[in-house]
Amino acid sequence: MVKADSIKELAEKIGVNAEGLTNQVSEYNSYCADQDAPQFDRAPENLKSLSESGPYYALKLVPSFTNTQGGPVRNENGEVLDLDGNPIPHLYSAGELGSVYADIYNGGGNLAECIFFGRISGKNAAKAKDDAPVTVVENTIPSDLNAEEDIKLGENEYSGEGSGMGGTLTVKVTMDGTKIASVEVLKHSETPNISDKAISDVPSAIVEAQSADVDTISGATVTSKAIIEAVKDALSKVK
Incomplete structure (x- = not known):
């Protein structure tokens, strides 16, 4: 600098x-x-x-980028695994989809992974195989993130919704007269680790500022905007 x-x-x-x-x-x-x-x-x-x-x-700046990681888990053979950790027959992946770097953002690592897992998955996919029955894998992991149960609101409590990376995000805003007393994220389908800081910091920032016009969290911009949108929606219902 x-x-x-x-x-x-x-x-x-x-x-x-x-x-x-x-x-x-x-x-x-x-x-x-x-x-x-x-x-x-x-x-x-x-x-x-x-x-x-x-x-x-x-400060000197250079062009850069961010990318989103995640996807199905694969093993060292490039085979995509089911929810029990078993290979799904004839299904392989390479590169960012199912990346071994799924918990971090990176750039050059993806290029190398495309090359070496492209080769590994390609060779294994091309090998002669006995016909295997088609299996349908269902998600058996219980989750109530998108449950449709009614949100019970008390006096001076208002709910609002915003659009996050994973879908609808719902908040509850509690008012003390004209003052924002608290903001709570009730339901969301955001990505763990990536969205955590926005979910913890944005509500407190709104309470401190007494306004939904606060800064977003770097790395979790979409989740931050969803919380801000949901709070503004809730505040619009305050009489």
Whole structure:
């Protein structure tokens, strides 16, 4: 990270045209004042002007990406396993689908996994086999995440729904007069580990801010937005 006391000094340190950077900052600040960014097409609430006095900071950025892991579990032969850990006949996978890195986000590892599991799964799938009966695997894992039971609400309690990564997410908002006393996520089908921080932190942030307009949690943006949407839905029912 590079620090400078002026835009001109910052431009010199990072090797860009000082006049051009100064003009760009001025133009961007004018967008913030007008709450309209035709060049960047940014939403008005995201337009935050830069200070007219330093210090200023610059950080080199490069193109990057995130991706979603998960899927059916596979063994060392590339065979997809059923819920009891047994290979499903004639079913193989490679790459991100059933990735061995399912609990983390990564980039280059997927490319290598596509290559070596593509080879392993391809060779094993191509081997001559005795015909096997078709098996239908049913999910026997009990879950009440999507149960349709009625949510019982007490006095000054309101429910709301939002759309998460796994479907509908339901919250309960408890009011103390005009004050948000608590926010509780009642039901969801979000991915464990990925969504946990949003489910724990976003409700408390809303209570602290006394507003649903709070920041999302990096890495769990969709779940964060679902909670915010659900809280706004609940607050719309407050009389």
